[in-house]
Amino acid sequence: MDPIAVDVRLIKAVLGAELKIAPGRVLMARVVAVDPRGRGSLNIAGLTLEAKLPKDVQPGQELRLTVR
Numbered sequence: 905m906d907p908i909a910v911d912v913r914l915i916k917a918v919l920g921a922e923l924k925i926a927p928g929r930v931l932m933a934r935v936v937a938v939d940p941r942g943r944g945s946l947n948i949a950g951l952t953l954e955a956k957l958p959k960d961v962q963p964g965q966e967l968r969l970t971v972r
Contacts, residue, residue: 914953931969935961 925931936952938944944957946967961967 925971927971929971931971933967933969935963935965935967937963 931948933946933948935957936945936947938957938961942957942959944955944961944963945952946955946957947953948969
């Protein structure tokens with residue numbers, strides 16, 4: 905699976921100064937839940953975020969996210 909792009913503004917808004925976020929940085933996330941419409945939730949650094957997810961992800965799966 906290719907890395908999933910993450911918008912740096914969203915991550916900074918949620919995580920604030922807790923993480924040093926910059927374009928190109930790679931973060932790991934765990935899929936918490938997935939619904940049939942392609943939406944779900946990810947856990948990043950202990951925080952849960954709602955997200956649009958690729959069709960083939962499953963709950964419990966770890967994803968490699970690249971900040972854009």
